[in-house]
Amino acid sequence: MSISKKICPVPFDQQPLNEYFALKSSWFFSWSTLALDKYIIKLLTIFMLIYITCIPLLSYIGSKTYSIWELLILNILIVNTIFLLVFIRLYLGWSYVIKRLISATIFYEESGWYDGQLWVKSPEFLIKDRLIGFYEVTPFLLRAKYGILTSVILIFFEKAVYSLLLR
Secondary structure (H helix, E strand, O other), rough: OOOOOOOOOHHHHHHHHHHHHHHHHHHHHHHHOOHHHHHHHHHHHHHHHHHHHHHHHHHHHHHOOOOOOHHHHHHHHHHHHHHHHHHHHHHHHHHHHHHHHOOOOOEEEEOOOOOOEEEEEEEEHHHHHHHHHHHHHHHHHHHHHHHHHHHHHOOOOOHHHHHOOOO
């Protein structure tokens, strides 16, 4: 989707639409664009892989001082903390792209020598970018927000359960 320099002086990699396509096709961000059922299956698969991977580590570290239930809850707490960090990264990536898509002006650097310039989008670019931002990127951003919210709620719940187990 190359645009001529006369129409858009922004370098190819810094054009908001190209940033969106690059993010959408990247390995890390692409799984957040899956259909809801595939997305949930992917999350559960990743959760189980991390959970199973952390079991030997936690059992080695705390086998003498913790009960099996405390280790399992602690493992879930660690996995949810990892998920929280993943969802925060997803949110930051998608929010950066939607901000650039919705904005009427684009800040860019042509040579990389911190000589930033602003380009005011034409009405055609602005309409196209805003449509893509509102209807394509917003659902991914909401998924990341719901993931952050769910992770935070689960972390507090697991912390409460873990505190009850220590009594």
